Amino acid sequence: MDFSDLKHKKVLVIDDFANVRKSIKTMLLDMGFQTVNEAGDGNSATKLMREAKYDLVLCDFNLGKGRDGMRLLEEWRRLKLLAQEAIFVLITGETARDIVISALEFQPDDYLAKPFTLEVLSIRMMRWLERRKILLPLLVSLDQKDWPAVARISRQVNDQHPRYRSAAQKHFVEALIQQNQLTEAENFLYGLLGKRYQCWAQTSLHRIELLQQKHASAEQGLKAVLVRDPNEMIAYDYLVDALQEQDKDEEAQFWLEEAISRAPRNIGRQQQLVQAAQKNLNYQRANQAQRDVLNLATDTMHESLGRFQTYIKDLQHEARSCDEVRKKEIQKEITSASKRMIDSYASDHNARLFNKALQVQKSNDSSDARFVRSLNELFSQSFDSIEELIPETAVFLAETFYQAERFDDGDEMVRRFNLRFKHQPQVVRVLNALQAEPIPLSVRKEAKELNSQGIDLYRRHQYSESIQLFERAITLSPRHPGIILNFVQSHLVQMKIDGKNRTVIGMCLDTIKRLSYLSEDHYQYQRYQKLLANLEKL
Amino acid sequence: MDIQTIMAATVHDVKNSLGLIDSQLNDVIKRLHGSDPGSAQEIRLIQLECNRINNGMVHMLGFYKLDQGTFSPNFSDVMVADVVIDATSRYTEMLVSLGVSLSIRFADGDDECVWYLDANLIEGLLGNIVTNSIRYTKSQLIFDIGVIDGWLNIRMTDDGGGFPNAMLTLLDQPEQLSFQSGATGLGLYFCQEIAKLHTNEERKGFINLSNDEQTGGAIFNLWLP
Numbered sequence: 001m002d003f004s005d006l007k008h009k010k011v012l013v014i015d016d017f018a019n020v021r022k023s024i025k026t027m028l029l030d031m032g033f034q035t036v037n038e039a040g041d042g043n044s045a046t047k048l049m050r051e052a053k054y055d056l057v058l059c060d061f062n063l064g065k066g067r068d069g070m071r072l073l074e075e076w077r078r079l080k081l082l083a084q085e086a087i088f089v090l091i092t093g094e095t096a097r098d099i100v101i102s103a104l105e106f107q108p109d110d111y112l113a114k115p116f117t118l119e120v121l122s123i124r125m126m127r128w129l130e131r132r133k134i135l136l137p138l139l140v141s142l143d144q145k146d147w148p149a150v151a152r153i154s155r156q157v158n159d160q161h162p163r164y165r166s167a168a169q170k171h172f173v174e175a176l177i178q179q180n181q182l183t184e185a186e187n188f189l190y191g192l193l194g195k196r197y198q199c200w201a202q203t204s205l206h207r208i209e210l211l212q213q214k215h216a217s218a219e220q221g222l223k224a225v226l227v228r229d230p231n232e233m234i235a236y237d238y239l240v241d242a243l244q245e246q247d248k249d250e251e252a253q254f255w256l257e258e259a260i261s262r263a264p265r266n267i268g269r270q271q272q273l274v275q276a277a278q279k280n281l282n283y284q285r286a287n288q289a290q291r292d293v294l295n296l297a298t299d300t301m302h303e304s305l306g307r308f309q310t311y312i313k314d315l316q317h318e319a320r321s322c323d324e325v326r327k328k329e330i331q332k333e334i335t336s337a338s339k340r341m342i343d344s345y346a347s348d349h350n351a352r353l354f355n356k357a358l359q360v361q362k363s364n365d366s367s368d369a370r371f372v373r374s375l376n377e378l379f380s381q382s383f384d385s386i387e388e389l390i391p392e393t394a395v396f397l398a399e400t401f402y403q404a405e406r407f408d409d410g411d412e413m414v415r416r417f418n419l420r421f422k423h424q425p426q427v428v429r430v431l432n433a434l435q436a437e438p439i440p441l442s443v444r445k446e447a448k449e450l451n452s453q454g455i456d457l458y459r460r461h462q463y464s465e466s467i468q469l470f471e472r473a474i475t476l477s478p479r480h481p482g483i484i485l486n487f488v489q490s491h492l493v494q495m496k497i498d499g500k501n502r503t504v505i506g507m508c509l510d511t512i513k514r515l516s517y518l519s520e521d522h523y524q525y526q527r528y529q530k531l532l533a534n535l536e537k538l
Numbered sequence: 539m540d541i542q543t544i545m546a547a548t549v550h551d552v553k554n555s556l557g558l559i560d561s562q563l564n565d566v567i568k569r570l571h572g573s574d575p576g577s578a579q580e581i582r583l584i585q586l587e588c589n590r591i592n593n594g595m596v597h598m599l600g601f602y603k604l605d606q607g608t609f610s611p612n613f614s615d616v617m618v619a620d621v622v623i624d625a626t627s628r629y630t631e632m633l634v635s636l637g638v639s640l641s642i643r644f645a646d647g648d649d650e651c652v653w654y655l656d657a658n659l660i661e662g663l664l665g666n667i668v669t670n671s672i673r674y675t676k677s678q679l680i681f682d683i684g685v686i687d688g689w690l691n692i693r694m695t696d697d698g699g700g701f702p703n704a705m706l707t708l709l710d711q712p713e714q715l716s717f718q719s720g721a722t723g724l725g726l727y728f729c730q731e732i733a734k735l736h737t738n739e740e741r742k743g744f745i746n747l748s749n750d751e752q753t754g755g756a757i758f759n760l761w762l763p
Contacts (some may be wrong), residue, residue, distance in 0.1 A: 166652070196654060231612050
């Protein structure tokens, strides 16, 4: 075979064993490569990737401590360190299917099983180089999201190169879907499936159903796909979407768990499980998944200070409603997570503030002078280097003050943090929600449920019954604008029927005054003003 | 830890060790190549046995997973030639040194035949068959690839003494797997199970064995729907 142009190509070999690197390098030099660099771990490999443009990367899956080959591929793609024309090959001695399936999800250009001979490498090399030459125009159009071009080129590849037919067909369908040519995509897939069953084609059909809002039918079809091919990971994702669209949250969680048991190293899906389990009020499962995420994220680009803090906060939430045994576990876990956070982010202002707030929350005793002193200290420190504050820390600090029933301090924090995060509306929303309801998530959910039942009754003109429900909701969530205003409004309507009642008016005024913290741009502000004025008229 | 994890970890460790042994043996073969070709040849046969141990480990884990229902293939459209080449390329050097020629032939010259299969599993299956044939063939291994009546047929023919009778009937009566004859036939049984995982509507993959009427050599047939 002709390897004459190899001498201009650059190769990077990554393996934590020097003798393995040496033996691969010798093979590559024998084949005619002249530039072969080596790296023994993720950091030095990343450094080399930043310094030079490699045509081929041969990377072992297992790199000892730190990131594995899969995470490196993920990271370099995200950082655009891997040129579109570069080839990334994952070398693996792994036989464990969950690792192989997890690795497949990251779509390296190929796999090479260890050990391999020069002949094996030569044959694969020829294939990689040819594949890259033929698919490069397609990859470039994909990168530019130029879907008409993707459709055109993949059709050509499909006609001219049988070896890449499967890849070309998948890209063709993707291009049609992206251009919203769903019927064309369906017809093409039916054509393929008419010849024989192919898992990806069947899955794509159900994906199109999802896009057409045919959730139930997609659900049924995707379940059938997974009976036949339980390793088709993308089918799990579509199935979870289909279930969540139909509010089948428990079942969605079940399928997420199934997917994770097959490919446990996908951080995105683990993260989805956290949310699904929280939605199902299964806090213990959510926190287990969060712990898995933290472990998977160690030393990778996924590791972040915010992740640690979210985890600790969610553990605290769980502790409010679990048995004593679990409570003890949680306390241990919080201690260990906060220690890990400080170890990883020793010099970060946020880590220190968060841990301090955590300490303060533990010793929640307002009669203790030391507690009061710590709170005061924390309050002033919270505004030091406010620009460096991350959202998780900010929310946690404000929560600490509401929990200590220092509402004015809490409100002041929310006011200043809202300014700090004025360009991040989602953070402002969280802070506002906290200010409205400085209570745990589960209680918030219960209050919300009572509130919506109350609204139902109100709509059916059953005012006195609705008042009872709003009243119960207020006991749970004493500062929520929506609930308070519903409560007041129901009383006002009821009084139109029954006549004025001084006690009720006084009680309503007391309640509505809890909303004096509302800022003018709050979406309930107008309503608040109007109802307040109506009350005052009475 | 569950038994599957323990087995997977064991197979992994053994494979690693075999990999190391293999690369060290390669170094020794390189050194002996000029000075002592006879010993180099003996060492190649040791390498071959290492491959068989490797196959055995993979089979053990595979059978366990099949038994537990946790063995799930990954099917896709792949070029059949690539699978056959991948299964045989690691034996190139060994075949040359043993004076065995390897050829891959395509019916009607269709070397671009694409089939829906699990490339890893079929590569392993064919590699397994090659490992065994190398021990018995005299001078050649021939792969014939073609599509017959909607089935993909991969046939491997050698010019050795053929399969013993006990082997030929083994696939019909798996309970005859025995330790007494020396060869247990476990490898073939595993191949049959792998073939069976490949289905197309009502049809299921299978293998069959026969001996060439003229040369007496072994013929291994893999049929995938």
